[in-house]
Amino acid sequence: MADIIDGKKISARVKEKIKAEVSALKDKNIEAGLAVVIVGDNPASRVYVNAKKKACAEVGINSYEYALPEDTTQQELLDLVNILNSDDKVDGILVQMPLPKHINENDIINSIIPNKDVDAFHPVNVGKIMIGDYSFLPCTPAGVMELIKSTGISIKGKDCVVIGRSNIVGKPMSMLLLHESGTVTICHSKTKDLKEKCKSADILVAAVGVANLITADMVKEGAVVIDVGMNRLADGKLCGDVDFENVSKVAGYITPVPGGVGPMTIAMLLENTLTSAKIKNIIK
Ligand code: GUN
Numbered sequence: 182m183a184d185i186i187d188g189k190k191i192s193a194r195v196k197e198k199i200k201a202e203v204s205a206l207k208d209k210n211i212e213a214g215l216a217v218v219i220v221g222d223n224p225a226s227r228v229y230v231n232a233k234k235k236a237c238a239e240v241g242i243n244s245y246e247y248a249l250p251e252d253t254t255q256q257e258l259l260d261l262v263n264i265l266n267s268d269d270k271v272d273g274i275l276v277q278m279p280l281p282k283h284i285n286e287n288d289i290i291n292s293i294i295p296n297k298d299v300d301a302f303h304p305v306n307v308g309k310i311m312i313g314d315y316s317f318l319p320c321t322p323a324g325v326m327e328l329i330k331s332t333g334i335s336i337k338g339k340d341c342v343v344i345g346r347s348n349i350v351g352k353p354m355s356m357l358l359l360h361e362s363g364t365v366t367i368c369h370s371k372t373k374d375l376k377e378k379c380k381s382a383d384i385l386v387a388a389v390g391v392a393n394l395i396t397a398d399m400v401k402e403g404a405v406v407i408d409v410g411m412n413r414l415a416d417g418k419l420c421g422d423v424d425f426e427n428v429s430k431v432a433g434y435i436t437p438v439p440g441g442v443g444p445m446t447i448a449m450l451l452e453n454t455l456t457s458a459k460i461k462n463i464i465k
Pocket of ligand 1 (some may be wrong): 184278300
């Protein structure tokens with residue numbers, strides 16, 4: 182039976198450390214602030230934004246919400262980002278995705294000043310991650326790295342399989358594993374023999390958004406299995422990309438959904454906001 186990697190517990194430890202650092206900054210009269218922008222009323226986005234604001238409050242980071250109506254124009258959103266780019270109380274800018282269809286997401290991402298891009302979505306930050314010289318790591322992959330490290334298993338030389346090639350998770354995830362000297366295979370919807378490839382993995386990261394795609398026969402005995410999926414079933418229950426019940430009988434370590442990657446993603450967002458405030462104030 183696999184050990185369960187408790188993302189809630191690990192994220193609570195990370196948040197305690199951030200809280201102490203935020204408090205030490207306050208002693209120097211420095212406050213860290215995150216602007217959270219949401220456009221429209223996508224219910225999932227609302228849940229995420231509320232969770233991010235709550236986490237800011239827990240660690241003492243100021244959060245400023247900008248909730249804009251669905252019919253906001255691209256120019257209006259660009260104007261807001263511009264104001265936030267030069268607002269001194271804002272260290273991080275997070276524009277919750279997805280945006281309404283009439284707004285070009287890349288144009289918005291490109292408009293955020295890279296040193297406030299706490300999602301690490303801007304091409305400058307993506308490029309920095311590629312060459313291994315970064316200030317911010319993208320939140321979900323950074324959280325996954327912390328979860329893998331919590332097992333005590335070294336990534337060096339391990340066969341790592343990432344399923345999913347999104348800009349938010351799959352691609353940066355692969356790069357972070359490569360930086361730690363993993364041998365990385367990226368799989369996606371057109372991959373041949375997905376089962377065989379998954380079965381070769383010492384470390385398997387699933388980030389596709391297909392409920393229960395990864396079944397026990399696809400997993401190597403003792404593997405570390407990280408489930409980034411967050412899928413809502415017809416009965417309203419949340420489930421990941423991994424068939425947790427059966428895969429946990431084969432894997433060595435596994436993350437649950439919920440309570441695995443999700444809480445870590447938010448902890449990493451707080452860390453990036455703190456990092457931005459420290460860089461601005463030239464604090465190591
Ligand atoms: N939508 C889903 N995940 C994310 C994320 O990590 N950041 C932003 N800005 N939007 C998202």
